[in-house]
Amino acid sequence: MDLQVYNTLILSDLHLGAETSHAREALCVLKENRFQRLILLGDIFADLNFARLTKEHWKFLGHIRKLSNPKRNIEIVWVEGNHDHGLTNIMSHLVGVRVYQQYEWQYSGLRHMAIHGHQFDGFQVSNVRLSKLGTSLYLKLQKLDFKGKPIVRLIDRMNTRWLRLSPKVAVGALVHARQQDTDRIFCGHTHQAIHIENDGIHYYNAGGWVDSRLTYLTVDEQGVQIHEYHERADDRDSSQERGETDSSLADVAGESGLLEDVEYESVGR
Numbered sequence: 001m002d003l004q005v006y007n008t009l010i011l012s013d014l015h016l017g018a019e020t021s022h023a024r025e026a027l028c029v030l031k032e033n034r035f036q037r038l039i040l041l042g043d044i045f046a047d048l049n050f051a052r053l054t055k056e057h058w059k060f061l062g063h064i065r066k067l068s069n070p071k072r073n074i075e076i077v078w079v080e081g082n083h084d085h086g087l088t089n090i091m092s093h094l095v096g097v098r099v100y101q102q103y104e105w106q107y108s109g110l111r112h113m114a115i116h117g118h119q120f121d122g123f124q125v126s127n128v129r130l131s132k133l134g135t136s137l138y139l140k141l142q143k144l145d146f147k148g149k150p151i152v153r154l155i156d157r158m159n160t161r162w163l164r165l166s167p168k169v170a171v172g173a174l175v176h177a178r179q180q181d182t183d184r185i186f187c188g189h190t191h192q193a194i195h196i197e198n199d200g201i202h203y204y205n206a207g208g209w210v211d212s213r214l215t216y217l218t219v220d221e222q223g224v225q226i227h228e229y230h231e232r233a234d235d236r237d238s239s240q241e242r243g244e245t246d247s248s249l250a251d252v253a254g255e256s257g258l259l260e261d262v263e264y265e266s267v268g269r
């Protein structure tokens with residue numbers, strides 16, 4: 001049990017209601033960590049069809065409701081994503097938390113901002129006034145994300161939309177942070193956990209809970225950390241949920257949030 005109290009714990013893209021949602025594992029993270037603020041950074045629901053929620057999904061929501069009890073003294077922030085858009089009323093009744101489009105806070109003398117990130121996935125580098133920053137950073141990110149990885153060999157077979165999604169959101173968020181005079185900007189949406197620093201501004205993506213890599217972020221005096229969730233032996237009898245066959249493709253696909261077109265469409269971002 002980690003007794004450290006984080007200033008903030010951030011998780012995004014749980015997609016409750018989707019078969020691939022790792023709600024049970026996400027609940028373990030909330031139980032195994034202590035924090036003063038929890039940010040649910042969007043797409044916590046896959047859609048607003050509650051009939052698809054399983055017992056594990058309801059348990060996660062029940063725990064959020066418990067944490068929102070004022071006696072716990074934990075601030076719970078729900079930032080809307082594109083999948084859980086329109087939740088303001090439902091959420092305040094169901095689990096007793098406030099919903100934001102964009103949430104800002106000060107910590108350690110730095111300005112922090114949490115925004116889901118779908119706002120940036122239509123980001124056009126050519127439309128940015130700061131085109132010098134935008135273009136060079138965009139090219140840099142594309143190399144950074146894919147350089148030296150076997151993934152380039154798969155490009156032709158894959159939907160090209162996702163290929164640009166992660167760098168697009170990163171660049172859009174960094175430009176937004178600069179315009180809003182923010183030091184650290186936190187997003188989800190891409191399902192790819194990453195940290196990028198540009199000119200003193202830090203962009204963090206919390207990743208997601210529907211692929212094989214399950215990630216969350218923490219903020220404390222030491223800074224921001226990207227954590228990958230690994231099941232502890234006592235959390236489950238067997239931690240082997242996935243086969244080992246075809247591991248290279250599976251690893252690459254998992255790491256990048258890479259899915260076949262059909263699955264991409266159904267899971268969404």
Ligand SMILES: [Mn+2]
Pocket residue numbers: 042043081082083116118188189190269
């Ligand atoms: Mn999203």
